[in-house]
Amino acid sequence: SQTIHQWPATLVQPVGSPLSLECTVEGTSNPNLYWYRQAAGRGLQLLFYSVGIGQISSEVPQNLSASRPQDRQFILSSKKLLLSDSGFYLCAWSVLRGRNSPLHFGNGTRLTVT
């Protein structure tokens, strides 16, 4: 069966520090991968999605970036965090080219920038 892992579960970082959140998927090949952010009182916002290794599409201009160094690994990064980067970050996957494939989410990372 397929599983998705995200870490760390919680993170407290000072303003200006770097960020690296990692997500891996097991039990499937060539998935679509997604990074979403959920801010307090707001809906989920799609940040990045990827249809293959090295293929990243950005949905929202910001100081975050994403990379996909391996088929089932998706990394969210920042060189210098802002207070506004605080939120709940969720990684998700779906079947490649599966327009009618359910999205499966990890358990998320709670990021607090102080």
Add this chain to the structure above:
Amino acid sequence: KQEVTQIPAALSVPEGENLVLNCSFTDSAIYNLQWFRQDPGKGLTSLLLIQSSQREQTSGRLNASLDKSSGRSTLYIAASQPGDSATYLCAVGGATNKLIFGTGTLLAVQP
């Protein structure tokens, strides 16, 4: 630009009641609509996916309907239980399965 709205924002019902959660979207050109459940501090769990050509989907006590032309979906929960307490989110899917989410309905089922 697609916008997804969920009403009500919060709902409290006694155990055993049947209930309906509503979701509306502004652009009817969708591939699918998905309903998710989110427990506090956790990720989302997929409940039901309705393809744009379908009218409804059922899973256990859950039934989701889709009226694409009017931009509406409902999630019906039968015989609610305290374990159903969570936030329920709907999302509409377009190309590459990018989802646009509503802000959710917080459901509390009182024992």
